[in-house]
Amino acid sequence: MFDFMGHYYKLFLQGAGLTIIISIIGIAIGILLGLGLVLLRRSRFKALQWISRIYVSIVRGTPSMIQVMLIYYSISKGLQISQAQLLGSGLDRIIPGSIALGLNSAAYTSEIFRSGIISVPDGQMEAGLSLGMSERTTLFSIILPQAVRNILPAMGNEFITLIKESSVLFYIGVQEVTAQALGVGGTLYDYVPPLIVAAVIYWILTTVMAQILSFMEKKMGQKYSTAAESN
Numbered sequence: 001m002f003d004f005m006g007h008y009y010k011l012f013l014q015g016a017g018l019t020i021i022i023s024i025i026g027i028a029i030g031i032l033l034g035l036g037l038v039l040l041r042r043s044r045f046k047a048l049q050w051i052s053r054i055y056v057s058i059v060r061g062t063p064s065m066i067q068v069m070l071i072y073y074s075i076s077k078g079l080q081i082s083q084a085q086l087l088g089s090g091l092d093r094i095i096p097g098s099i100a101l102g103l104n105s106a107a108y109t110s111e112i113f114r115s116g117i118i119s120v121p122d123g124q125m126e127a128g129l130s131l132g133m134s135e136r137t138t139l140f141s142i143i144l145p146q147a148v149r150n151i152l153p154a155m156g157n158e159f160i161t162l163i164k165e166s167s168v169l170f171y172i173g174v175q176e177v178t179a180q181a182l183g184v185g186g187t188l189y190d191y192v193p194p195l196i197v198a199a200v201i202y203w204i205l206t207t208v209m210a211q212i213l214s215f216m217e218k219k220m221g222q223k224y225s226t227a228a229e230s231n
Helices: 005-041 046-060 064-078 091-119 122-130 135-172 177-188 192-230
Strands: none
Touching: 005 046, 005 091, 005 135, 005 177, 005 192, 046 091, 064 091, 064 135, 091 135, 122 135, 135 177, 135 192, 177 192
8 A cells, every 4th residue: 555655755854854944934923923923012102002903813814825825925926035946846936935924824813922921920020120120031031931831731721733734835846745746646646645645744843842742841940940949
């Protein structure tokens, strides 16, 4: 049933490598932009708060496939991106696709950050201000480190979702795992075995990500436990 892997395994390895690269870029964009959105949400200016709210509402209320296509065709019209190949796909497709995933993830990441900040007691901010720290310094030095510890499981779920969501990039010609599976299936006139292989690859990637996040969560727990004991 899986005899074809001897001939096509390199395509699946390329697809897996590209999925990892795209996911890392998407996660980085999602974290940075998500943090920016939550800062806008906490701004004293109503206009900035509404920008954040509207962005999150639009992204959460529209399909990721449409977002990917809009970003891809918009960037393709406005910018000239190199068509150099990376693991079988052109950068002119990889870059817009990665950006689209990051922009999508940012909406959910911002809400996760916001819930984590809310979970930190108000007294922490008051304590920082009473020590002469500015609100921004208190947020980044005291509030956010505690918030990150609280939101790590939810953030992990978002990262795992992003890895799976990367499959929508095959609509714009990015040769990630799903695209490779469909290509091999078309050659074999049998899509089931290649799609099973793709499913196994996604399962491996998400399992590894879950293990990494579990390790980080334990390390952070030990760090805070040690700090609490020393105090």
